[in-house]
Amino acid sequence: xxxxxxxRAPRVAGSIKVGLGQLxxxxxxxxxxxxxxxxxCIGLTMHDPxxxxxxxxxxxxxxSTTARxxxxxxxxxxxxxxxxxxxxxxxxxxASRFVVHMAGGAQMFSxxxxxxxxxxxxxxxxxxxxxxAAGLRLRSADTGGSVGRTLELAVGPGVVTVRSVxxxxxxx
Amino acid sequence: VSAPVTAGRAGLExxxxxxxxxxxxxxxxxxxxxxxxxxxxxxxxxxxxxxVPRVSALPIEQIPAELGGEERTVVAIHLHVxxxxxxxxxxxxxxxxxxxxxTTLLAGMPPGEPGLGGLGELxxxxxxxxxxxxxxxxxxxLSQLTGLRLxxxxxxxxxxxxxxxxxxxxxxVAEVADVALLIETSLGDAAALGRFLFVPSGxxxxxxLGRLGLGG
Numbered sequence: 001x002x003x004x005x006x007x008r009a010p011r012v013a014g015s016i017k018v019g020l021g022q023l024x025x026x027x028x029x030x031x032x033x034x035x036x037x038x039x040x041c042i043g044l045t046m047h048d049p050x051x052x053x054x055x056x057x058x059x060x061x062x063x064s065t066t067a068r069x070x071x072x073x074x075x076x077x078x079x080x081x082x083x084x085x086x087x088x089x090x091x092x093x094x095a096s097r098f099v100v101h102m103a104g105g106a107q108m109f110s111x112x113x114x115x116x117x118x119x120x121x122x123x124x125x126x127x128x129x130x131x132x133a134a135g136l137r138l139r140s141a142d143t144g145g146s147v148g149r150t151l152e153l154a155v156g157p158g159v160v161t162v163r164s165v166x167x168x169x170x171x172x
Numbered sequence: 173v174s175a176p177v178t179a180g181r182a183g184l185e186x187x188x189x190x191x192x193x194x195x196x197x198x199x200x201x202x203x204x205x206x207x208x209x210x211x212x213x214x215x216x217x218x219x220x221x222x223x224v225p226r227v228s229a230l231p232i233e234q235i236p237a238e239l240g241g242e243e244r245t246v247v248a249i250h251l252h253v254x255x256x257x258x259x260x261x262x263x264x265x266x267x268x269x270x271x272x273x274x275t276t277l278l279a280g281m282p283p284g285e286p287g288l289g290g291l292g293e294l295x296x297x298x299x300x301x302x303x304x305x306x307x308x309x310x311x312x313x314l315s316q317l318t319g320l321r322l323x324x325x326x327x328x329x330x331x332x333x334x335x336x337x338x339x340x341x342x343x344x345v346a347e348v349a350d351v352a353l354l355i356e357t358s359l360g361d362a363a364a365l366g367r368f369l370f371v372p373s374g375x376x377x378x379x380x381l382g383r384l385g386l387g388g
């Protein structure tokens with residue numbers, strides 16, 4: 001497992017946008033971390049309510065065993081979970097206190113060409129398995145269905161919200 | 173772009189695209205989308221403008237950010253391309269433009285029960301058929317130009333955030349490759365209508381270039 005060197009997600013004015021396969025952590029209480037337009041991908045958040053450290057991974061695929069590169073640990077469920085834990089611990093978080101949420105894993109296309117493999121569902125299952133392997137409990141999950149989601153974590157309070165097209169943000 | 177674009181891994185190994193190769197790939201986008209635009213103009217009775225195609229070899233996870241507007245609602249037609257140069261094809265339509273096209277095609281018929289993204293079931297079928305015809309003409313032109321056998325799957329449709337739809341289509345490509353070639357052509361004035369994305373996966377790029385006499 002390669003060590004996470006630095007968050008790769010871009011920072012803009014108090015908010016970090018976590019792109020496909022990226023992961024990011026912060027201890028700036030004013031900061032918000034977001035993954036925009038999650039489809040079959042999973043947005044996974046961890047937050048330590050004591051040290052007020054939070055982070056998010058934007059998981060694209062279930063399994064890194066066939067990966068040609070582990071440059072982006074956030075890309076695969078099995079590498080994203082330990083890498084995100086590490087990133088939060090590096091900032092002073094303690095894994096035993098982490099509050100964990102996830103959203104995404106939808107099947108975005110209907111019709112014959114879509115979802116033979118249903119990666120969304122496989123992603124959700126793989127993230128759950130990786131959390132279990134890491135001894136982490138999932139507080140809540142908003143996964144499946146056929147809608148895109150935007151997931152946001154407010155680092156200070158640890159509030160996680162999810163919203164879909166045309167909908168208001170809903171607290172998880 | 174004057175410097176060669178270096179792409180890595182998974183079939184694109186050691187592929188550095190030269191200006192001539194990029195031109196050839198842009199021409200593919202041009203011919204494919206040109207054919208599709210003609211087909212759409214015939215269906216709707218309105219001339220369709222087309223932008224200059226953009227070609228880039230990118231790590232797959234960078235594509236949605238490159239396209240931008242991850243949260244914007246779009247209609248996406250997605251299909252798999254099998255055959256000599258396998259890959260994915262996406263046609264992203266702006267919702268307003270899609271609704272207009274559907275209304276034109278339904279010619280006074282009711283839109284049907286509300287379905288995906290508030291579009292009627294009949295509107296969605298009409299758009300799926302539009303996607304079918306357009307992607308078919310795009311690939312037909314490419315096939316004719318290169319002599320490659322390209323077999324499109326039936327199209328799937330989605331109406332949602334652009335990032336969610338593009339990400340889901342790319343996830344399948346990402347299972348077998350790290351880098352993909354993106355050939356993007358916009359339709360309508362200032363891409364007001366939509367965009368074609370053709371993402372040949374793995375060895376497809378090498379095969380396409382080889383067939384154009386631009387390999388190695």
